[in-house]
Amino acid sequence: MRRDYFELTVEYIDWVEHDGDPEKPLVRIDFHGPEGLLRERLTGTDGDLLSASETDVAFRLQAPLDTPDSTGVVGVTNRTTGDFVLELNEDANDVLKFIRAAREYGRSGDDDDGRYRVELTVEGEPLVTYEKRTFLVYDADGGLLREKSLIPSGVEL
Numbered sequence: 001m002r003r004d005y006f007e008l009t010v011e012y013i014d015w016v017e018h019d020g021d022p023e024k025p026l027v028r029i030d031f032h033g034p035e036g037l038l039r040e041r042l043t044g045t046d047g048d049l050l051s052a053s054e055t056d057v058a059f060r061l062q063a064p065l066d067t068p069d070s071t072g073v074v075g076v077t078n079r080t081t082g083d084f085v086l087e088l089n090e091d092a093n094d095v096l097k098f099i100r101a102a103r104e105y106g107r108s109g110d111d112d113d114g115r116y117r118v119e120l121t122v123e124g125e126p127l128v129t130y131e132k133r134t135f136l137v138y139d140a141d142g143g144l145l146r147e148k149s150l151i152p153s154g155v156e157l
Contacts, residue, residue, distance in 0.1 A: 001041065005033035006088040008074065013101035022108035025101040025116040029076075029086065035122045041085045042120070042128060044078070052130035054079050057118065059095045060138040065148075076118070099135050099150050106133070106152070115150060 007030045012023035031038045044050050056079050061072040070092040076085040098116070106115040114131030121127055135150040 001037055001084075001086060002033065003073075003088045005031055006086060007032065008088055008090060010094070010098050013098055016097075016101045016104050022105050024105055024114070025098055026119065027098065027116065028119045028121065029088070030121045030124060031086075031127075032123060038086070038120075038122060038127070041078075041083070044080065049128050050078060050085070052114070052132060055085065055130060055132075056134070056136070057132055058136040058138060059090070059092075059099075060142070061092055061140045061145075063140055065092060065096075065139075096137075096148060099137070099148065102135065102150050106150075115152075 009028045009030075011026040011028070013025050015021060015023055039049075042049050044054060056077045057074070058077070059072050059074050061070060063070050071089055072092050072095065073087050074090050074095065075087045077083065078085055102116040115133050116131075116135070118130040118132055119126065120129075133150070133152045137145045137148040139145055
């Protein structure tokens with residue numbers, strides 16, 4: 001699926017830098033392509049749309065973090081099959097800022113319902129919403145960057 005089919009926007013992250021009241025970070029991914037294609041990738045073996053626990057969200061750098069204007073690929077995968085549901089290119093600093101806000105939100109109170117929210121829409125129409133607690137970050141060689149990742153306490157990888 002083409003990466004340019006997707007548009008990513010984030011909300012509720014600036015409060016961290018301005019010592020504001022904690023708000024759950026939101027990432028909205030709007031799909032502008034054949035709806036059937038996205039729906040097919042989001043459908044599990046039972047015929048229903050994948051749940052939050054059946055998906056993983058990760059970011060893989062395309063160059064070292066200290067590279068100016070470092071970018072990477074945000075990916076949502078089907079946890080059962082390992083197949084990519086979607087991928088899109090994003091600025092590394094923007095993604096890390098989002099993860100920091102999600103980490104701080106989790107520290108601010110009860111995060112049983114997730115540290116951040118992912119909304120997938122098709123041409124602006126809601127398709128699925130996930131409450132997530134984990135966001136893994138990998139270097140360009142595929143090594144996990146634990147200190148940059150959002151990993152709930154007690155989770156072994």
